[in-house]
Each structure stands twice: as C-alpha cells, then as structure tokens.
Amino acid sequence: MVDAYFLLYAMNGIKEEQISAARALLEGGAKPRRFNPGARRALLIAAVLVGLLAVTACSAILFSMSQRRAEPEERFAVSFRSGEQLITGQWQAGLVLEFQGAEECAAVHFKPGWLPFPVEKNHPYPIEEGWYTTLVSEHVPDAERPEDLRGKTQAFMATVYYAPQFADGGALLILDQSPGQVEEETWGALQVLKYHTAHTDPESREQENNYLILFSPAEGWIIAVRGRADMETLEHIARELEVEPTGETVKSSDFQNKYAFMDVVVG
Amino acid sequence: MEDQAIVELYWQRSDRAIAETEQKYGRYCHKIAWNICMNCQDAEECVNDTWFRAWNLMPDKRPAALPGFLGGITRNLAIDRYKTKNRKKRGGGETELALEELSDCIPAALDTERSFEQREFQRAIGSFVESLSETEQQVFTARYYFLAPVAEIGEKLHFSQSKTKSMLLRLRRRLSCYLQEEGLW
Numbered sequence: 001m002v003d004a005y006f007l008l009y010a011m012n013g014i015k016e017e018q019i020s021a022a023r024a025l026l027e028g029g030a031k032p033r034r035f036n037p038g039a040r041r042a043l044l045i046a047a048v049l050v051g052l053l054a055v056t057a058c059s060a061i062l063f064s065m066s067q068r069r070a071e072p073e074e075r076f077a078v079s080f081r082s083g084e085q086l087i088t089g090q091w092q093a094g095l096v097l098e099f100q101g102a103e104e105c106a107a108v109h110f111k112p113g114w115l116p117f118p119v120e121k122n123h124p125y126p127i128e129e130g131w132y133t134t135l136v137s138e139h140v141p142d143a144e145r146p147e148d149l150r151g152k153t154q155a156f157m158a159t160v161y162y163a164p165q166f167a168d169g170g171a172l173l174i175l176d177q178s179p180g181q182v183e184e185e186t187w188g189a190l191q192v193l194k195y196h197t198a199h200t201d202p203e204s205r206e207q208e209n210n211y212l213i214l215f216s217p218a219e220g221w222i223i224a225v226r227g228r229a230d231m232e233t234l235e236h237i238a239r240e241l242e243v244e245p246t247g248e249t250v251k252s253s254d255f256q257n258k259y260a261f262m263d264v265v266v267g
Numbered sequence: 268m269e270d271q272a273i274v275e276l277y278w279q280r281s282d283r284a285i286a287e288t289e290q291k292y293g294r295y296c297h298k299i300a301w302n303i304c305m306n307c308q309d310a311e312e313c314v315n316d317t318w319f320r321a322w323n324l325m326p327d328k329r330p331a332a333l334p335g336f337l338g339g340i341t342r343n344l345a346i347d348r349y350k351t352k353n354r355k356k357r358g359g360g361e362t363e364l365a366l367e368e369l370s371d372c373i374p375a376a377l378d379t380e381r382s383f384e385q386r387e388f389q390r391a392i393g394s395f396v397e398s399l400s401e402t403e404q405q406v407f408t409a410r411y412y413f414l415a416p417v418a419e420i421g422e423k424l425h426f427s428q429s430k431t432k433s434m435l436l437r438l439r440r441r442l443s444c445y446l447q448e449e450g451l452w
Contacts, residue, residue: 004365004366004367004369004370005346005350005366006385006388007369007372007388007392007411008346008362008365008366008369008411009343009346009385010385010388010389010391010392011392011408011411011412012339012342012343012389012412013386013388013389013390013391013392013393014392014393014396014408014412015393015396015397016331016332016335018396018397018404018405018408019334019335019338019408019412020332020334020335021401021404021405021408022404022405022408022409022412022413023295023334023338023413025405025409025420025423025424026298026409026413026415026419026420026423027295028423106436109429131429244430244433244437245433245436245437246429246432246433247429247432247433247435247436
C-alpha cells in the first residue's frame with residue numbers, strides 16, 4: 001500500500017535547481033520584490049480566476065445551488081443571537097437558496113481588492129491582516145436618509161457561508177425582503193446570483209438593498225455581498241475579492257442550525 | 268574548496284574528502300536530518316552515515332551537484348530512521364505533520380503494485396514542481412523536500428502562516444490532480 005512516506009521519498013524527484021532555490025530561501029530569505037500596483041491588481045484578479053478555473057478543471061463539481069420563492073405558508077426554523085439573547089422562531093422567507101453536495105468543504109477567507117467606503121474597525125473580525133470572513137461598512141452613502149438611521153444600515157457587507165451547512169435539507173434565506181427578478185450569471189468557475197430587494201421595516205421605513213451571491217460549485221463556499229450600495233458597486237467589490245482556503249475544513253456537523261439568513265439588518 | 272575539487276578527492280580516495288565535505292556541507296546536511304528526525308543524536312548519525320554512503324558511491328558516481336547529492340542521501344537516511352523509530356508511536360514534529368498533509372494527495376487504499384513504481388512518482392513530482400511558479404516551487408520544496416516548518420517558510424518569504432498554509436493546501440490539491448492526470452492513481 002502507498003502511504004505518505006512513499007510520497008515523502010518521491011520528493012527526491014524534485015530537480016536540483018529547485019532544491020537549491022529552496023535551500024537558498026531557507027538559509028537566507030526571499031529576494032525583495034517590487035510590485036507595480038496596477039499590474040499587481042491585474043495579476044491578483046487573474047490569479048483568482050485562473051486558480052478557480054484550475055480547481056474546477058480537475059475537481060468534480062461537488063455542490064449545487066438552486067433558488068426558489070418560498071411558499072406563503074412555508075415556515076423556516078431560524079435561530080440567531082441578538083447580543084446575549086438567542087432568538088428562535090418559525091419564520092417566513094422571501095427567497096430560498098438550497099444546496100446539495102458533500103458534507104464538508106475547505107474553509108475560506110477573502111481579501112477585498114477594492115472598497116468604496118471604509119469598513120468597520122470593530123466589527124469585521126479579521127482573521128489576519130486584510131483577510132476576512134465577514135466584512136461590514138456602515139457608511140451610509142445617502143445623505144438624505146433620516147438621521148436616526150445613519151450608521152445603522154450597512155452600505156455593504158460580505159459574509160462567507162458554506163454549502164455543507166445547508167446540505168441536509170436546510171437553506172440560506174432572505175427573510176423579510178422579497179426580491180425582484182433574480183439574475184443568474186457565470187463568472188469563470190463561479191455561479192452568481194444578483195437581485196434587488198425592497199421592504200418596509202417595522203418603523204415604516206422603506207428599505208432597498210442589493211444582493212450579489214457568489215457560489216463555488218467546486219469548493220462549496222458562498223460569499224454574499226449585499227447592502228444599500230448600488231449593484232455596480234457591489235459587483236466591483238465582488239470581482240476584486242481574493243478568495244483562498246484557510247487550511248481548515250468545515251463540516252455539516254459544525255453547524256447547529258441548518259438555516260441561515262443573509263438579510264441586511266436595520267438598526 | 269570547490270565542489271568539483273571535493274568530488275575529485277573522493278575519486279582519489281583521499282582522506283581529506285570527508286573532512287572537506289563535512290566542513291562545507293555538515294551544517295546543511297545536519298539541518299535536513301534534524302528537520303526530519305527532530306533528534307540530535309539521530310541527525311548526527313544520519314550525517315555521519317551520509318559521508319560513509321558518499322564514500323561508497325564515489326566512484327563510480329560523479330555528482331554534478333554535490334549539495335543535492337549529499338542532501339538526498341541524508342534525507343533518505345533520515346526518513347528511513349524516522350520511519351523505523353516511529354512505526355509504532357505517533358510523535359509530533361514536522362515529519363509527522365508533512366506526512367499527514369501528504370496523505371491527502373493519495374487515496375488511502377492505493378496499491379503500489381498496481382501500475383507504478385517509486386521512480387514514476389519521482390518523475391511526476393519533479394515535473395509537477397517544475398510547472399509551478401518560482402515562489403510556489405520554493406514553498407513546496409522547502410516544506411516537502413526539506414520539511415521546513417510552515418512558520419519558517421512564511422518568515423523567509425514575508426508571508427503570514429495562514430497564507431503559507433493556504434498556498435501549501437492549494438499546491439497539495441494541484442499535486443493530487445496532477446498525479447491523477449498522470450495516471451498514477
């Protein structure tokens with residue numbers, strides 16, 4: 001039987017040139033590099049797309065996503081934390097994203113390459129400098145909005161979800177907002193959904209938001225980019241996200257709730 | 268002393284051959300053995316065995332790249348020693364971690380007798396590494412040839428540990444794909 005020792009011995013097949021270069025690295029360090037900022041950005045986007053295409057080219061499509069409108073009588077058992085309080089209930093939903101596929105996938109984080117507004121310093125929970133699983137900007141671009149709402153509504157937010165959380169009959173939901181037409185696109189190896197929502201909050205304020213959902217059928221991650229920002233802005237943010245695995249694995253059993261919602265929160 | 272001169276000493280069966288080799292490459296080989304064995308005595312014995320093995324191989328061999336030749340011998344000796352000593356116990360260390368990482372690249376039930384030999388894997392891995400970018404080559408080789416800790420590799424490249432781990436994860440996935448495409452499993 002082959003074991004990992006077999007591969008360890010087989011590393012002797014690495015050519016002398018590469019061994020010397022790695023040796024030089026370990027004994028010294030990397031050569032200083034200079035980046036042309038413009039070129040670096042282009043390379044970054046290209047690297048993401050090529051990486052995604054490469055993964056898809058040699059990987060089976062492990063996950064699938066479908067979307068539907070919830071039936072009027074349909075209820076979903078959603079729970080979430082509000083401060084210290086755990087809130088549970090049977091909720092109606094506007095849009096239901098359902099997933100099928102493997103019970104685990106690689107965890108990812110993302111790095112924004114372009115942001116139109118500052119992000120919240122105490123809210124995004126960066127894993128490491130520049131890398132996020134949740135990113136929020138509460139900058140309110142509309143100066144005409146009521147003063148008591150300023151700073152309370154997300155200009156945009158981006159969050160990572162994973163298909164294995166929903167694979168066992170669960171779903172990723174829009175609860176309070178009923179979307180208009182859902183546009184489907186393909187960006188390289190990614191399936192993309194775009195839609196606009198409008199709803200009235202409990203204080204009778206009209207709320208309009210845009211949603212852009214990135215889904216990787218090969219890797220099982222979902223990144224929802226949404227907020228009050230216009231779709232063009234959200235698309236610019238989404239297209240310049242660099243996504244990479246964290247090295248961790250996410251399993252269905254890691255999640256207590258098989259439903260999650262991605263509504264843009266008011267207040 | 269130049270490498271070719273050291274090789275010449277081996278071919279002349281000169282007593283100075285091993286002393287010159289040890290002076291120039293003792294630390295290098297010790298580092299390779301230490302990364303694998305994580306034990307001073309074992310590393311020292313591997314290095315001494317390397318000189319003995321080199322003495323027996325030259326002549327007939329005339330290595331074009333002496334550090335690679337010596338490092339390869341040390342590496343194999345150290346893996347052999349580690350494997351023998353750790354057959355029944357599971358210890359920490361970079362070798363154990365690297366073995367765990369590499370186990371993702373091949374199916375657990377792969378049968379070596381089926382269709383390939385070690386040299387086929389070596390050839391495939393050599394080609395795979397050649398296909399990588401310069402930085403990827405350095406990261407992959409530092410980790411899986413030299414078994415250098417992830418933190419050390421990241422530090423040398425000014426990468427975070429997370430970024431280094433992510434790069435290694437992607438490289439292992441690509442290796443796994445590459446081995447499949449090559450028909451090795």
